[in-house]
Amino acid sequence: MGxxxxxxxxxxxxxxxxxSPVRALVEPEPFYVAEARGPYLYTVDGEKLLDMxxxxxxxxxxxxxxxxxxxIRSAVGKGWLYGAPSPLEVELAEKILAHVKPGGMIRxxxxxxxxxxxxxxxxxxxxxxxxxxxxxxxxHGSHDQVLVAAGSAAGELGVPSSSGVPREVAxxxxxxxxxxxHSVEDAFRRHGDEIxxxxxxPVAANMGVIPPVPGFLDxxxxxxxxxxxxxxxxxxxxxxxxxLGGAQEYYGVEADIVxxxxxIGGGMPIGAVVAEKRFMEHLTPTGKVFNAGTFxxxxxxxxxxxxxxxxxxxxxxxxxxxMRGVVDVLCESASRLGVEYxxxxxxxxAQIFLGTSGPVENAEHARSSxxxxxxxxxxxxxxxxxxxxxxxxxxxxxxxxxxxQEIELFQEAVGKALKRALEP
Ligand SMILES: Cc1ncc(COP(=O)(O)O)c(C=O)c1O
Numbered sequence: 001m002g003x004x005x006x007x008x009x010x011x012x013x014x015x016x017x018x019x020s021p022v023r024a025l026v027e028p029e030p031f032y033v034a035e036a037r038g039p040y041l042y043t044v045d046g047e048k049l050l051d052m053x054x055x056x057x058x059x060x061x062x063x064x065x066x067x068x069x070x071x072i073r074s075a076v077g078k079g080w081l082y083g084a085p086s087p088l089e090v091e092l093a094e095k096i097l098a099h100v101k102p103g104g105m106i107r108x109x110x111x112x113x114x115x116x117x118x119x120x121x122x123x124x125x126x127x128x129x130x131x132x133x134x135x136x137x138x139x140h141g142s143h144d145q146v147l148v149a150a151g152s153a154a155g156e157l158g159v160p161s162s163s164g165v166p167r168e169v170a171x172x173x174x175x176x177x178x179x180x181x182h183s184v185e186d187a188f189r190r191h192g193d194e195i196x197x198x199x200x201x202p203v204a205a206n207m208g209v210i211p212p213v214p215g216f217l218d219x220x221x222x223x224x225x226x227x228x229x230x231x232x233x234x235x236x237x238x239x240x241x242x243x244l245g246g247a248q249e250y251y252g253v254e255a256d257i258v259x260x261x262x263x264i265g266g267g268m269p270i271g272a273v274v275a276e277k278r279f280m281e282h283l284t285p286t287g288k289v290f291n292a293g294t295f296x297x298x299x300x301x302x303x304x305x306x307x308x309x310x311x312x313x314x315x316x317x318x319x320x321x322x323m324r325g326v327v328d329v330l331c332e333s334a335s336r337l338g339v340e341y342x343x344x345x346x347x348x349x350a351q352i353f354l355g356t357s358g359p360v361e362n363a364e365h366a367r368s369s370x371x372x373x374x375x376x377x378x379x380x381x382x383x384x385x386x387x388x389x390x391x392x393x394x395x396x397x398x399x400x401x402x403x404x405q406e407i408e409l410f411q412e413a414v415g416k417a418l419k420r421a422l423e424p
Contacts, residue, residue, distance in 0.1 A: 002045050003032045022056070025390035027379065036063035038401045041387060049387040050409055052326070052396040056389075057205070057237050058262040060319055060348065061311055062401035068266045071307035072300055080300050088302035092264075095309050096272065099244040100235075100258055105280035107273045108297040112236035112261030113141025115271035116199065118283075118291045119257045120145055122273065123197035123230040125282050125289035133187055133198045133229075135178040137363025139206035140199060140234050140259075148173040178204055178362040179212060181219040192227040197257070202247030205237040205395045207366040208351035209344045217253040224256075230279075236261035236271070237395070240312060241319075242347040250346075263312070266304030269295070315400045319348035322402035326350070329411040333418050342369075348398045351389075366393065376421035384413035 007029040011017035018024045031043040039062050041049045054060070061068060075088070093106045109115055120132055132145065140146035147162040148170045174191060176183040178200075188195060198220055204210040224231040233255035239246040240263040248254055257279060260272040273280075273291075282289045327345045330352055334341040340357045343350060353360045354377070355370025374392040381388050386409070388396050 003029055003043060006032045006044065022390065022394065025375075026382070027375075027390075031382075038062045038064070039399055039403075039406050047385065049382070049385055050406055050413075052386060052388045052398065052410075053394075054397045054399055055267060056262075056394070057241065057349075057397055058265060058267050060241060060263050060316075060397070060399050061266070061308055062399040063267075065266075065308070065311065065401070067311050068304050068307045071266075071303040072268075075300050075303035078299070080298070081295070082299065083294075085297070086299050086302070088299060088306055089297040092302045092306045092309070095306060096260070096264060096274065100239065100246060100248070100260070101274050101276065104274055104276050107280065107283055107291060108302075109271040109273070109291070109293055110269050110295050110298065110301075111141065111271045112234075112259065113143055113271070114293070115236065115259035115261055115273050116140040116146060116232075116234055117143045118289075119232050119234075119259050119273050120197060120199065121291070122275070122279060122282060122289050123232060123257060125287070126279055127196045127228065127230060129194050129196035129229070131172055131174055131191055131194045131196060133174040133176055133184065133195055135200055135204075135363075136175050137178055137207035137210075137366060138199075138201045138204055138234070140201075141236075144169045145173055146199070148175060177364075178207075178210065179216050180362065181216065181223070184220065184223055188223055188227050188229075192229075195227060195229045197230040197232050198224050199232040199234055201237065202233045202235065202251065202253075202255075203238050203242060203346045203349070205349060207363050207393050208353055208360065208369075209346060209349050209395045210360060210362070210366065211344060211346050212251065213361055217247070217251050221253050221255075230256040232257045232259065234259045237349070238346075240264055240309060240316075241349060241397075244313065244316060263308065264305045265301045266306075266308030268298065268301035268304040270298070270301045270305060311400070318400040319398050319402070322400070322407065323348040323350055323398035325404070325407035326396075326398060326402070326410055329407060330414060333411070333414045336415075337418055337422060339418065339422065349395045350398075351392070351395050353392065373421060377417055380417035380420040381413055384417050386410055386413040386417075 016024045034044045035042045144165045174187045235246040239260040243250045257275040342353045353369035354373045371392040
């Protein structure tokens with residue numbers, strides 16, 4: 001059955017035909033994947049697509065990396081759910097903590113959403129405070145606390161960005177402008193003794209890709225410390241992607257709590273909260289901040305994650321080199337065709353903002369770029385056999401198995417696709 005027919009059926013059984021909204025942005029209908037291997041997706045319609053989305057970040061070794069596949073097969077052969085601890089969870093924990101927070105502790109959960117939800121609860125439990133501060137355009141998953149966008153004035157009390165989030169809950173989340181320490185200081189001046197934590201994507205990956213400007217993360221560290229609030233780095237995307245130690249290592253700034261997901265599960269559902277023991281011991285069962293999960297530390301996710309990190313320890317640089325090649329090619333095509341653009345890249349994650357040539361440093365900048373032109377680019381790239389994120393607000397990713405051959409393919413595709421996208 002082809003994608004069109006599958007989507008028609010899907011629309012009868014899923015709201016909008018999909019199980020996560022971004023998938024519905026692929027027009028005229030989402031393609032259905034029959035199989036994936038290395039840097040490629042193979043659709044039920046017979047298309048072969050170079051994958052620059054990689055499951056929205058987790059698949060940094062590409063699809064079906066032999067080491068990961070073997071680890072999953074071997075784990076399946078031993079059963080896949082015990083309701084009791086299993087050895088691999090200790091191994092994966094030690095591996096992660098060796099890079100992310102030596103001497104720290106970790107709690108495995110199942111998604112990035114659960115990780116940020118738990119981190120925020122932990123910060124509130126630890127500090128005894130109510131409020132959190134997040135940034136306009138940062139995404140931390142789909143729970144109520146973080147589904148809040150900025151009001152027009154930075155630091156204003158938040159308004160829900162989803163119906164169903166009670167105003168009373170949204171009011172507990174303050175919103176500041178990304179890369180703008182004044183807006184953070186403002187919020188702290190007004191509510192400093194009530195703020196439990198600042199949660200931030202140390203490289204924003206949900207409004208395109210936006211790196212922190214020099215001093216921003218240091219500034220957050222300084223401000224939170226001076227007011228007794230905790231600093232949460234949401235490294236669900238950046239963890240084990242921009243470096244093995246994530247943004248903390250990359251930018252030399254230490255957070256109190258780090259949330260992880262995506263890469264550490266090698267493509268299996270996963271999330272994790274990492275912090276020093278003095279914080280983590282507040283989680284149940286040692287402490288009173290509740291967290292639990294039937295599937296926490298799922299054996300298959302532990303196996304896939306461990307194999308992924310073992311390979312990454314030797315090969316992470318390859319993914320960054322591949323993205324450097326992709327970005328060079330993008331710049332060259334856009335310049336040749338006379339398009340205004342800005343490209344932000346941090347190692348193996350990047351995004352192009354079309355219709356703007358100024359720096360893109362916050363959500364307002366990202367929103368003012370030409371998303372319509374970007375969507376056309378996405379569409380024509382797909383027709384040229386390359387899958388880039390369907391929205392300007394998402395990131396594109398490279399893997400360790402994107403080689404010079406894939407960069408050449410990308411180059412050929414983008415030259416043609418951008419030309420078509422620009423046609424009236
Ligand atoms: C920075 C960040 N945090 C948290 C999440 C939520 O993760 P999940 O989709 O696994 O719940 C995402 C998802 O894209 C994310 O990008």
